[in-house]
Amino acid sequence: MTATQSPPPTPAPTPQPESAAGAAKPHVAPGPPPGHVHPLIVSLPYSIHERADKATADPQLQFFVTRATYYKDQTRKKVFAEVYGERYDQMRELAGNIKQHTLDYLDHYLGEWIDNAEANGVKVHYARDSAEANSICLEIAKANNCKLCVKAKSMVTEETHLLPELEAMGCETVETDLGEFILQIDHDAPSHIVTPMIHKDRVASAKALTAALGVPYNDEPEVIARVARDHLRGKYRKADLGISGGNFLVANTGSVVICTNEGNGRFCTSAPRIHVAFVGIEKVIPGPEHLSVMLKMLARSSTGQPLTVYTHTMTGPKRAHEHDGPEEMHVILIDNGRTEILRKETREMLRCIRCGACLNACPVYRKIGGHAYGAVYSGPIGALITPLFKGLANYKDLPQASSLCGACYEACPVKINIPKYLIQLRTDMVGGKITGLPDRIFYRVWAASLKHSLTYRLGGWAQTTFFRLQAKLSGTLAKGEKYSARGWLKDAPGPVKGWTSQRDMPTPPAASFRNWWDKEHVRSVNPKAAEALKASGAGEAKPAARQH
Amino acid sequence: MNPTAHTSTSAPRTTREQFFARIRTALEHDRTIAPSEPAPVVSDALARTTRATDDLTQRFCEKATAVGMKVRQIVAGDLTRTIGTLLEEIKAKRVVVSVGTVPQAVGLKDSIRRKGIEVVDWAATPGLESQYDTDAGITDVHAAIAESGTMVCCSDAGHSRGLSLVPPVHIAVVRKADILPDLIDWWNKMKAVPPTQWPSSIALITGPSKTADIEGVLVTGVHGPGTVHILVVTDV
Ligand code: SF4
Numbered sequence: 001m002t003a004t005q006s007p008p009p010t011p012a013p014t015p016q017p018e019s020a021a022g023a024a025k026p027h028v029a030p031g032p033p034p035g036h037v038h039p040l041i042v043s044l045p046y047s048i049h050e051r052a053d054k055a056t057a058d059p060q061l062q063f064f065v066t067r068a069t070y071y072k073d074q075t076r077k078k079v080f081a082e083v084y085g086e087r088y089d090q091m092r093e094l095a096g097n098i099k100q101h102t103l104d105y106l107d108h109y110l111g112e113w114i115d116n117a118e119a120n121g122v123k124v125h126y127a128r129d130s131a132e133a134n135s136i137c138l139e140i141a142k143a144n145n146c147k148l149c150v151k152a153k154s155m156v157t158e159e160t161h162l163l164p165e166l167e168a169m170g171c172e173t174v175e176t177d178l179g180e181f182i183l184q185i186d187h188d189a190p191s192h193i194v195t196p197m198i199h200k201d202r203v204a205s206a207k208a209l210t211a212a213l214g215v216p217y218n219d220e221p222e223v224i225a226r227v228a229r230d231h232l233r234g235k236y237r238k239a240d241l242g243i244s245g246g247n248f249l250v251a252n253t254g255s256v257v258i259c260t261n262e263g264n265g266r267f268c269t270s271a272p273r274i275h276v277a278f279v280g281i282e283k284v285i286p287g288p289e290h291l292s293v294m295l296k297m298l299a300r301s302s303t304g305q306p307l308t309v310y311t312h313t314m315t316g317p318k319r320a321h322e323h324d325g326p327e328e329m330h331v332i333l334i335d336n337g338r339t340e341i342l343r344k345e346t347r348e349m350l351r352c353i354r355c356g357a358c359l360n361a362c363p364v365y366r367k368i369g370g371h372a373y374g375a376v377y378s379g380p381i382g383a384l385i386t387p388l389f390k391g392l393a394n395y396k397d398l399p400q401a402s403s404l405c406g407a408c409y410e411a412c413p414v415k416i417n418i419p420k421y422l423i424q425l426r427t428d429m430v431g432g433k434i435t436g437l438p439d440r441i442f443y444r445v446w447a448a449s450l451k452h453s454l455t456y457r458l459g460g461w462a463q464t465t466f467f468r469l470q471a472k473l474s475g476t477l478a479k480g481e482k483y484s485a486r487g488w489l490k491d492a493p494g495p496v497k498g499w500t501s502q503r504d505m506p507t508p509p510a511a512s513f514r515n516w517w518d519k520e521h522v523r524s525v526n527p528k529a530a531e532a533l534k535a536s537g538a539g540e541a542k543p544a545a546r547q548h
Numbered sequence: 549m550n551p552t553a554h555t556s557t558s559a560p561r562t563t564r565e566q567f568f569a570r571i572r573t574a575l576e577h578d579r580t581i582a583p584s585e586p587a588p589v590v591s592d593a594l595a596r597t598t599r600a601t602d603d604l605t606q607r608f609c610e611k612a613t614a615v616g617m618k619v620r621q622i623v624a625g626d627l628t629r630t631i632g633t634l635l636e637e638i639k640a641k642r643v644v645v646s647v648g649t650v651p652q653a654v655g656l657k658d659s660i661r662r663k664g665i666e667v668v669d670w671a672a673t674p675g676l677e678s679q680y681d682t683d684a685g686i687t688d689v690h691a692a693i694a695e696s697g698t699m700v701c702c703s704d705a706g707h708s709r710g711l712s713l714v715p716p717v718h719i720a721v722v723r724k725a726d727i728l729p730d731l732i733d734w735w736n737k738m739k740a741v742p743p744t745q746w747p748s749s750i751a752l753i754t755g756p757s758k759t760a761d762i763e764g765v766l767v768t769g770v771h772g773p774g775t776v777h778i779l780v781v782t783d784v
Contacts, residue, residue: 068764083597090594097588107571107580114564119744126567136561178770179761197761205762221762225770232771237680253743263713263757263772270709270749271676281571286587288735293595296731303760306611306696307731310772311752318748321705324675325748335570342574 039189040158042374044390048397049498051372061199065191065369068198069360075304076357076411083300095297096415098290099282099351102251103342109251109284110333116254117331120316125332130160133334137162137243137276140330141171144274146241150232152258152265153177154245155193155354156278156334158376162243173243174235176264178228185212191370193377194302194356199369232264242272242326246279247353248294249331252287255315256331259298259308266312275317275326280334282342282350294353297413301355337389346388349421351414352381358408358418364401373398380408380418387425393434399425460512467507477507590732598695598729608727609780611697615755616768617776623783624652628659631686631719634777635665638717640683642666648706649688650721652784656686676710685715685773690750691734692727698754699778700734702747709749718756718773723784 055061080088102109114124127133133156141149149171151157163184166173175184179197183189186208190196197205206219215227244265248257256277258265269275285294291313299305318325341350359365359379370378375386375395383402387395399422408418429435430443449455471477471487478487487507492500511519572580598607609619622630627650635643643660645667647653657667670678679685687707691700699720701712712718728734731752738746757772768774 064763071764087594094588094590094594101583101585101588104575105581105583107568107575107577108583110571111568111580116743120746124564126562126564128562128567128570132562176771177761178759182761195761198764202762202765221765221767224762225759225767229770233680237677253746255743255746261755261758262770264770266709266713266749266751267771270713288739289590289732290587292730292732292735293590296595296597305615305754307698307752307754309615309753309755309758311754313750313752314748315743315746315750316748318703322703322748323671323705323708325703325709329748333567335567339570339574342571344576 038187039191039371040374040376041161044394046374046395046397048368048372048374048401051374052368052401055368055372061369062367064198064201066366068192068195069362069366072303073357073360073411076301076360079300079304079306083306091293091297092413092415095293095353095413096351098285098293099353099414100348102285103282103347103350106281106284106342109286110249110281112251113249113254113284114333116252117249117256117316118254120254121329122254122256122316123328123330125330127332127334127336129336133160133278133332133336134162134165136332137278138165138169140274140276141166141169141241144240144328146171146274148235148239149173149241149243150176150235150239150264150268150272151180151242152244152260152268153180153196154243154278155376156245156280156336157243158190159336160278160334162278171241174232174239176232176235176262176268177260178225178262178264181228181232182208182224185209189371190376191378192356192359193354193379194359199371236267236271239268239272240274242268242270242275244269244275244277246277246283246331247298248291249279249284250286250288250291250313251284253315255313257291257295257311257313259295259311261303261305261309263310266310269312269314270325273326274328274330275314276330276332277314278332278334280336281338282352298353298355301357301411301413341385341388345424346421348416349381349384349388351416352385353414354381355413357411357413361407361411362402363405363407364403368401373401380422381416384416384418384421384425392425392429392432396429396434399429464508464510464512467505468510471507592732596730596732600729602694602729604694604727604729605724605780605782607694607729608692608697608722609778611694612699612778613697615697616758617697617755617778619778619780621780621782624781627652627721627779627781628656630779631656632659632663634719635660635663635684638683638775640665640717642668642682643684643686644668644670644679644682644708644711644715645686646670646707646711647686647688647721650723650781650784652781653688653721670708670711676708676714679708679710679714682715684717684719685711685713686719686721687711688721688723689726691737692722693729693731693734693752694727695730696754698731698752701751701753703749704747709751712751712753713772716769716773717775717777718753719777719779721779721781723781725784 084091117124125136127136149166151173163173175181182205183197191199202219202221205224206217209215209227210217213231244258246256247259295307299308317327317329358381362380365379373382375382377385383398387398402422404419406419449459467489470489470492476487488504489507490500490504612619643665645657647656660667668678668682689699690702703709756768756774756776757770758768759770760766
């Protein structure tokens with residue numbers, strides 16, 4: 001076995017018809033406006049607060065995000081209930097087991113995939129990291145003298161930040177997924193792994209089209225889509241390089257499977273002479289029967305569709321007897337930190353099939369949107385894998401960006417126990433002293449005080465008194481009897497300032513349930529009356545309740 | 549083994565061996581071994597949603613309609629006439645056709661031409677180029693899947709990848725006998741074919757080209773066909 005060599009020199013590109021749309025304009029790499037901040041390129045260590053604060057104060061953003069996610073979450077539940085009913089959980093179990101098994105023997109299955117893919121004429125490349133992946137792709141483009149690249153949606157190329165590099169070498173590169181295309185011409189970045197543009201509305205989209213293509217402003221979604229369609233068809237006709245991602249690699253056939261709804265994925269992998277797929281090593285599954293299971297779960301989890309509109313299985317480049325298809329098919333297998341996550345303790349996270357269901361289900365994601373996560377992968381799965389890809393110290397806020405409600409775990413078609421791993425990361429942060437010293441001292445003291453009744457009560461008293469005082473000062477504490485009177489703790493000073501600036505918390509009542517029970521209830525029960533009750537066989541609940 | 553000799557000026561490329569060494573380290577495997585347990589079994593009772601005993605034609609029509617395709621059930625004798633009417637409705641001027649596997653479609657091309665519609669010889673031009681300025685693609689299918697209302701379109705000598713993708717309207721002829729119950733059945737069928745003989749492209753098509761990228765509003769026909777007509781021929 002030998003590693004794949006760089007592509008052989010190829011003949012001059014096929015002459016393209018003059019009539020192809022957009023032929024007249026020479027390509028100038030469109031740079032972002034000065035002072036532009038790329039939403040996914042952030043300075044490290046990343047602090048979530050600025051963006052989260054901005055997002056929580058932006059009702060429009062929250063409306064957009066909630067509209068896009070809540071409906072999909074509901075549809076997912078409804079569809080699975082119809083199709084699998086009680087078997088839904090077993091299907092998640094099966095899909096999870098398939099991925100886990102393949103990951104447990106990844107060397108075996110990936111090897112099998114490579115051998116079969118090569119037998120089908122695919123050229124396989126190995127990229128340790130982003131830089132290597134991009135440079136392999138640039139080499140392929142250079143060797144084939146590629147001038148125009150059409151690109152389908154791929155999260156991995158977002159990871160490697162491929163586009164600017166292709167543009168810089170003089171190969172015009174166009175995103176073809178409608179959302180990604182608009183984001184590209186607007187110098188923006190995706191905020192959801194499946195529906196990239198949910199943070200943007202029709203007005204912003206139409207303005208971007210007007211600015212980039214000089215078309216008259218029209219914000220009807222139909223019109224926006226048609227303008228993009230016409231523009232991008234011109235690109236497909238001339239493109240000599242097509243780039244895609246890959247949703248699955250089928251080990252025993254050597255196939256690459258991509259799932260798309262618009263059809264741009266099929267164009268990008270069929271029209272140009274060269275096709276390059278960027279695929280993470282965790283995408284492999286054993287055989288076609290397993291593909292059935294994964295496909296049955298993927299689209300339903302994503303959008304509630306039974307399958308995406310186009311599920312495109314590619315097994316090698318154009319075959320000799322076939323009429324069309326790429327002459328060369330390259331697959332760049334990408335590690336880029338995945339082998340770190342592959343170790344036993346975190347392996348389960350690599351099951352992810354990027355369906356987006358956990359984002360759609362997440363109450364925190366709905367509040368802060370995708371860009372607040374400061375990385376390519378957002379939402380619950382992003383909070384988990386970003387710190388592992390980029391270093392826990394660099395993304396120490398992300399494992400905290402969860403209420404641990406478990407909605408993500410319930411939604412996940414491959415049953416990744418996201419809350420469990422978020423807690424593990426939090427533990428690692430304390431162990432690795434990434435959590436600041438004041439925090440660590442605070443939690444130490446807290447933990448110690450929970451162990452003794454006296455300190456526990458003292459702590460409880462101090463907390464209640466402080467909270468109620470704050471609430472009284474801010475004028476939110478309602479007057480009333482002492483067990484129910486509540487107020488809101490907000491914008492408190494001192495060490496809880498940061499915490500309370502973003503969250504309102506009800507104050508505890510003056511006396512705890514325990515005190516209430518002891519004082520008001522137990523004492524009031526006349527022992528004689530209780531005896532009489534017991535004798536009559538009623539009121540058994542009361543003595544039982546007392547034991548607590 | 550030989551490290552890759554790239555002409556690049558940058559650091560030497562990662563070899564397959566180096567790449568796999570990292571994977572094995574993470575897995576704590578000292579060498580690659582065949583799995584000690586078999587891959588998870590896909591139990592039919594669990595994963596299958598549709599069985600051969602179900603009314604497949606009805607299920608297929610229902611599901612295909614639900615995802616936004618326009619479905620008609622016809623008899624073979626009506627095939628040519630129905631396609632003619634559809635083409636008139638969309639005022640087609642140029643079409644591409646590949647219905648080789650449907651014997652009942654013999655003479656289809658001639659009948660289309662008689663209506664003054666040009667039948668473009670897509671096979672004469674390499675690539676997808678001849679298909680961009682056409683109004684409809686008329687195809688048979690390699691299979692259909694009742695579970696999801698899916699059509700399977702493969703590439704081969706008689707089928708361009710573009711026929712079901714490039715023209716704005718796709719008219720597909722599905723014979724009753726083409727309809728498989730479940731996705732599982734399609735891949736089982738393919739398992740009988742050695743992968744080196746698989747078509748380079750297998751497209752499972754479940755609906756017209758769609759997007760909801762702009763404010764969640766559903767728009768069809770963003771890249772592929774916005775309209776898909778399915779003619780289910782019920783007597784073959
Ligand atoms: S973690 Fe699970 S739910 Fe989230 S994107 Fe990945 S597969 Fe989907």
